[in-house]
Amino acid sequence: MKVNFRHPRLPEQLVLDARDMALVSLIQHGLTLSTSPYAELGRQLEMTEDEVISRISNLIDAKVIKRFGVVVRHHELGYRANAMVVWNIPDDRVSELGPCMGQFDYVTLCYRRPRRLPAWPYNLFTMIHGQDRHDVLHNIQGLAAHCGLDELAFEVLFSTRRFKQRGAIYHKSAGKE
Amino acid sequence: MDELDRRIINLLQAGLPVVDEPYAAVAEQLGIEEDELLSRLQLLLDNKMLSRFGPMYDAQKMGGAFSLVAMKVPAPRFDEVAELVNSYPEVAHNYQRDHNFNLWFVIATETQQQIGEVNAEIEQRSGLQVYNFPKLAEYYVGLQLPV
Numbered sequence: 001m002k003v004n005f006r007h008p009r010l011p012e013q014l015v016l017d018a019r020d021m022a023l024v025s026l027i028q029h030g031l032t033l034s035t036s037p038y039a040e041l042g043r044q045l046e047m048t049e050d051e052v053i054s055r056i057s058n059l060i061d062a063k064v065i066k067r068f069g070v071v072v073r074h075h076e077l078g079y080r081a082n083a084m085v086v087w088n089i090p091d092d093r094v095s096e097l098g099p100c101m102g103q104f105d106y107v108t109l110c111y112r113r114p115r116r117l118p119a120w121p122y123n124l125f126t127m128i129h130g131q132d133r134h135d136v137l138h139n140i141q142g143l144a145a146h147c148g149l150d151e152l153a154f155e156v157l158f159s160t161r162r163f164k165q166r167g168a169i170y171h172k173s174a175g176k177e
Numbered sequence: 178m179d180e181l182d183r184r185i186i187n188l189l190q191a192g193l194p195v196v197d198e199p200y201a202a203v204a205e206q207l208g209i210e211e212d213e214l215l216s217r218l219q220l221l222l223d224n225k226m227l228s229r230f231g232p233m234y235d236a237q238k239m240g241g242a243f244s245l246v247a248m249k250v251p252a253p254r255f256d257e258v259a260e261l262v263n264s265y266p267e268v269a270h271n272y273q274r275d276h277n278f279n280l281w282f283v284i285a286t287e288t289q290q291q292i293g294e295v296n297a298e299i300e301q302r303s304g305l306q307v308y309n310f311p312k313l314a315e316y317y318v319g320l321q322l323p324v
Contacts, residue, residue: 030231102317112314161273
């Protein structure tokens with residue numbers, strides 16, 4: 001179980017210059033598997049390896065880049081089932097129950113989103129993983145019991161097909177001022 | 178996939194070091210040679226165990242925008258509408274889910290305004306209502322799973 005809660009914070013807008021944006025645009029396609037991948041990026045951008053490393057480090061420090069590493073395919077790695085589980089939480093309890101759910105390893109996302117009444121009464125969205133559907137349902141029960149959600153309405157939306165899974169694409173034009 | 182592959186994935190999900198020879202640094206931590214790490218990573222990518230090697234951005238911090246969007250698509254029209262949605266380069270993920278809200282996708286654009294524009298266009302071209310679910314608060318994001 002994770003120990004640190006993450007609290008929502010308002011994003012501070014960060015001004016990236018043209019060289020940052022050129023770098024951001026290039027690295028979204030991934031790093032090469034070679035001894036000096038940052039030097040290779042530098043060659044394509046006419047930057048030194050040191051400049052690439054320092055700019056990427058700054059982007060990580062500023063949390064523009066949340067994480068820099070491998071992106072797994074859950075399904076192929078044995079997490080064969082995942083469900084988006086949506087909860088109807090009283091507005092005054094969302095900020096208490098959201099972090100409670102986020103504690104569990106098998107919860108990978110926990111966001112508050114607007115209700116769309118009358119069709120959609122749910123305001124807390126979680127992504128819950130498991131080895132199979134039974135395991136996912138078992139995890140949801142564990143979550144509900146631990147966080148005291150038993151009385152609250154929820155629905156489990158299993159995914160049946162995946163059409164696209166990629167990182168967001170950014171274009172150099174985003175950095176124009 | 179063997180035990181070493183699992184250790185590699187778990188270590189690299191946390192992040193690749195930003196130093197001049199990052200794979201060599203990771204290999205040392207794992208007690209293997211850099212060549213072995215690189216060839217195993219290539220195999221994991223080829224076998225589609227890993228989808229990408231690189232950054233996860235916070236679009237909002239870059240002045241970009243993200244939103245989760247859902248549609249209720251009548252079964253006979255499902256494939257056609259899914260194809261329409263997938264044709265947009267702004268659509269990053271798209272899933273079919275077993276619910277009357279059966280199509281769920283994430284839109285990533287440079288501005289908040291463009292989210293509305295893409296949604297309006299999909300609504301107009303499909304003739305179906307688009308439900309926009311922007312993030313209001315984030316309590317946890319941890320796209321890492323132990324393997």
